Amino acid sequence: MNMPWTLARQTARDAAKPLDANELALPDALGLALASGVRALTDQPTCATSAMDGYAVTGPGPWRIVGRVAAGDPVPEAFLRSGEAFGVATGAPVPDGSDAVVPVELCSTDGALLVADALPGKHIRRQAEDWTAGDELVPAGSPITPAVLGLAAGAGHDTLLAHRRPRVAVIVTGDELLHAGLPRPGRVRDAIGPMLPGLLTRADLIGTTHLRDDPAALVDALASGQADVLVTCGATSVGPADHLRRVLADLDAEVLISGVACRPGHPMLLAVLPDGRCVVGLPGNPFAALAAVLTLLHPLLDALGGHTARPPVTAWLPDVGAHRTDTRLVPVTRSGGLAVPAGHDRPGSLWGAALADALAVVPPGHRGGEVEVLTFGSAS
Known part of the structure; x- marks a missing residue:
């Protein structure tokens, strides 16, 4: 039974606790999440x-x-x-x-x-007109933006306590994949591998491995390395070359999500290995893989990085033909609070997503109205 989309996204966020935190010089903390709030060390202004x-x-x-x-x-x-x-x-x-x-x-x-x-x-x-020494200026879990760095410096800080950025390793599987040159009958270019680095804005990509459809090689790739999160591309379905679920069982992994009621991307999965590392399985179709990144991988990375969940971004979407039971993720462009479908949204093609700036979350039965939209940058 595929998990409802909203529950799957929350399950991904709840699957991990924030990584360890370090005291960092202000420039080194940019883009990370605050592990403790920024407090004023002096009054501002310090005198009239x-x-x-x-x-x-x-x-x-x-x-x-x-x-x-x-x-x-x-x-x-x-x-x-x-x-x-x-x-x-x-x-x-x-x-x-x-x-x-x-x-x-x-x-x-x-x-x-x-x-x-x-x-x-x-x-x-007047003295302390802006803030008083000891006031919390920015809460823990907030992203450390350039403005936060400037505020922290103005409040007297030379360092900030920030959570470490998650380390991600990508494993791309498939006998049919080419990594250069023209597609040809029976062989397709890998579109997911080139797409992923730009979607990992709150993580460090430490390596990409390309594998044939070989379960032993997949076991070795999952069992080794220093990544906090392993992202597999392909092999998530139930066909003869789809080994991921069997390999996870052999590794005694706990599968938290084994399919999501979502189109595209329903074969996506989330598992935790015995050593605590997380595995996010992306379907092999490129647009389905993008849907899985926004559904499972982004909230997981945000949780590991210590980022507090933020209110959803919404827009008004016309009737786009909602599914009867599953959530649809539809490429859209946004303008003035309106989401306009970009079209070209077949699971195997990134054409629509390339024309879009977000995916609209279309719940079952939607006939037009306000919906959540997911931007391509990491955000929960």
């Missing part, structure tokens, strides 16, 4: 600062200019009294007692006398 070039003032004007301070200078020792002004640069600390900063373009001076209109509190960033 000017948001404009101009003059810090106190009380009603006109004011007597009693000093100046530039960005990078220490907090002035002077306490600003009513009727006094202090020249300030953007980002410079303002003297204690300042009521407001008047932008320089609104000021006129006559020697040491400043004339302008001031609004109380305007253009001063």
